[in-house]
Amino acid sequence: MATPDQDLAPVLDKDGVRLTVDDAIATVTLTNPAKRNAQSPALWRALAEAGRLLPGSVRVVVLRGEGKSFSAGLDRQMFTPEGIPGEPTFTDIARRDDAGLDATIAEFQEAFTWWRRNDIVSVAAVQGHAIGAGFQLALACDLRIVADDVQFAMRETSLGIVPDLAGTHPLVGLVGYARALEICVTGRFVGAQESVASGLANLAVAGDELDGAVRDLTAALVAAPRDAVVETKALLSGAAGRSYDEQRSAERAAQARRLRDLAGIGE
Structure with missing residues (x-):
């Protein structure tokens, strides 16, 4: 089945990431279904580049994954002593000094941090497995629509590490400290019904209805005046810290600012 962005010329298409733009709506697609869209440093660099390449006309960014899984997390090759060819192994990273180790993780996080910019609204369309880094990538977005087969899980703690790809802040904000702790430490699966009930997802639909539900939501998001959306998002995203x-x-x-702008009165 053709995916919604395949008829458009890609702005970016490399390392398992494709970016297409259709006027005010951009789509970022994870394009390695054979490996369940497993993530690697190369994919993270491509995701960060996609954020930098967004045209100023874009108001909504849709994130999706090809195949049966949104993203099953880190490429398992990263856990082997050899690692991924051309990339540092976990042991190599661990041997760096404090500044080097911090800079490496910060670079990885760049793939997960631009989705909440005030000038865009990001929507994750999530089906199947969204595990570890996949879960954190879905959490990076402002909104999530999930298929009824979705399986979120945060497995990092079970592997002896921690979720470090900017996912802990939105997770606690969405479900609260106690539930976030339980989800992370147990590594259990969170399905569609619980996702909606807990606030992780905005809506759950049948798998064959996922693309249509995303199209309906994006159409509603671009219907409101852009400047009002930007101001509203900034108000809501900053509310917890005020x-x-x-x-x-x-x-x-x-x-x-809005009243003066509507009245044509400069500040």
Whole structure:
């Protein structure tokens, strides 16, 4: 079956990542279904590049994975002593000094951090397995629509490491500390029904309805005036870090900007 972005000329198509742009909507697709869209440093570099290549016209970014799984997590070859050819092994990384080790992980995280920029709204369309790094990539987006066969799991702690790809902050924000701790430490699967009930997902649909549900949501997201969406996203994304009075002040400032803009009055 053809995927929604295959009729468009890709802006980027390498290392298991394809970026296409259709006016205000961009689609980032993980394109290695034979390996269940397993992730590697090369894929992370391509994802970071996709973020840098987004045209200014883009308002919504859809993230999806080809095949039966969204992403089954890290490429298992990364766990072998030999690692992935051309990439440092985990042992190589561990031997770096504090600054080098921190910089390496920060570089990996770049693939996961641009999805929440205030000038775009990102939507993950998730089917099948979204494990470890796959789970964290789905969490990187603003919104998630899942198929009824979705299986989220955070397996890092079970492997003796921790989730370090920027997924812990959104996870706690979505489901709370206690449930986030339990999900991470047990490594258990979270299915579609629990995903919606806990706030991990906005909507769950049958697998053959996933693309249609994403199209409906993206159409609704681009229907509102862009500047109002940008201001609203900034208000909501920053709310947790502000006091009640600080948030009220931020609302007033944002509304003043909108009213002046609508009235054609420069600041």
